[in-house]
Amino acid sequence: MKIICKQQQLNEAVLNIQRAVSAKSSVPALEGILLSAEESEITLCGYDLELGMKTKIEAKVEEKGRIVLSARLFGDIVRRLPADDVHLSVDDKNITKIQSGPADFSIAGIPAEEYPELPSITGETSIKIANCTLKSMIRQTIFAVAESDAKPIHTGTLFELDKNKIRLVSVDGYRLALREETAKCEEELNFVVPGKTLQEVMKLLSDDDEELEILIGRRHILFQIGSYCVISRLLEGEFLDYRAAIPNTSAMEILVSTRSFIESVERVSLIITDRLKSPVRCLFEDNEIKVSCSTSIGRASDQLPAKMEGEPVEMGFNNRYLLDALRNTEGDEMKIQLNGALSPMKILPREGNSYLFLVLPVRLKSEA
Structure with a gap:
């Protein structure tokens, strides 16, 4: 196998393909990238027996062939090559020579025959x-x-x-x-x-x-x-x-600014750490959301305006789960539907139903 290709293209391909390679495997070939040179391109393949990834890049192929190279080592080498062109050749003992400008490497490869085949899709x-x-x-x-x-x-x-x-x-x-x-x-x-x-x-x-x-x-x-x-x-x-988990009715409906609600929860979450966990309390009443939290570090509270219809309710949430849902909404405003303190919070777009998030509340202890 003997090829010449562009360092930038090869580096980008290796970076992506590396993500499908096994970090540690009882089959050494699975810790490598399979390179196959044919006609005017090379195919790079990574596979960990669950996820496989393949791509092709242009190359001048002087001699066809296949070789498996350690993904970690090959990736490190390619990333640091100094010149635009990369010359890669493999001898009959699988020793792979990589040259770029004055840089020159010789590394041991693994025979391509030891690399498992990617599954084929049937009845698609x-x-x-x-x-x-x-x-x-x-x-x-x-x-x-x-x-x-x-x-x-x-x-x-x-x-x-x-x-x-x-x-x-x-x-x-x-x-x-x-x-x-x-x-x-x-x-x-x-x-x-x-x-x-x-x-x-x-x-x-x-x-x-x-x-x-x-x-x-x-x-x-x-x-x-x-x-x-x-x-x-x-x-x-x-x-x-x-479908059975999604509440069909709601006792309260709220329209609130997405950004304001996220920022408010982020502020009171500042006193929560991995070691000191405590729910974020949300009190929904009188067109206002009062957000608060208390840990051994201290207390934090905040409030923001919202349009509400329905009975007031106070709920507690894991701050990370609540923020994950809020940050993944789209649009300046979101619609929130509640059905009591222990029923999930339902988050929807202001109009339509392109997305729907549910966040389960946590039981609040009564404050002393």
């Missing part, structure tokens, strides 16, 4: 959606994905497809995030994509209207994002019946 369904739309949908739901493996299915986001509609739902036992958009899909389908996969997909998505294609198989999903192909296993199991 295809959907198309704009980059910016999917990016926004993931951003507004990923924060509610479960971090613990108590229920592995909830470490992913539920995708629901029905006629020209796509819905993403994440739950973690303390909150729920739902986002809905129109999309080109021919059939009804439900599947759960791991949160880790969606984090990587979000990093690759641009903010433009260009469409990407998603292929859904029986056990795997493939995202074709520009020159990148991301393939992941799907999660199996019974996802929460989220």
Whole structure:
């Protein structure tokens, strides 16, 4: 194998592909990036047996071939190469020579035959959606994905497809995030994509209207994002019946400035630390939200105006869960619906129902 390519293109590709590589594996090849040189391009591939990523970059290929190189070492080398051009060659003992300007490295490679094949998608369904739309949908739901493996299915986001509609739902036992958009899909389908996969997909998505294609198989999903192909296993199991968790009625409806509410909760959260946890109290009455908190460091309180209809209510919230939901809203104002001190807070856009967040309250102790 013998190639010449551009350092900037190679570096960008390696940085992205590295994220799909196993940090530690009993199979040494999985800690590496597979490089395949053919015709006028090289393919780079990373795979950790759950998530795989591939991309192609232009190269002058003088000799075809394949080699696996340590992702960490190869990435460090490429990032620091001094010249625009990178010359890479592999001998019959898998010793890989990397040259750029005066810099010269020789590193040991692993035979490509030891690298496992990426899964192929079978019986696929295809959907198309704009980059910016999917990016926004993931951003507004990923924060509610479960971090613990108590229920592995909830470490992913539920995708629901029905006629020209796509819905993403994440739950973690303390909150729920739902986002809905129109999309080109021919059939009804439900599947759960791991949160880790969606984090990587979000990093690759641009903010433009260009469409990407998603292929859904029986056990795997493939995202074709520009020159990148991301393939992941799907999660199996019974996802929460989220519709049953969403309150249908509300005793109080509030219209409030998004920015003001976020800033108010952030201010009183200053006396909360990882060691000193305490709920943020929110009293909703007389067109005002009174926010307060008390820990052994001290006390903090704040208030902000809001338009309200309904019976006054006082609720407590985990400050991080509340802020995550508030920060992921869109628009200058949000609508909040409450149904008593122990029922979840429902957060919606001022108009329409493109997103819906639920945050479970925490039980408040009566203050002395």
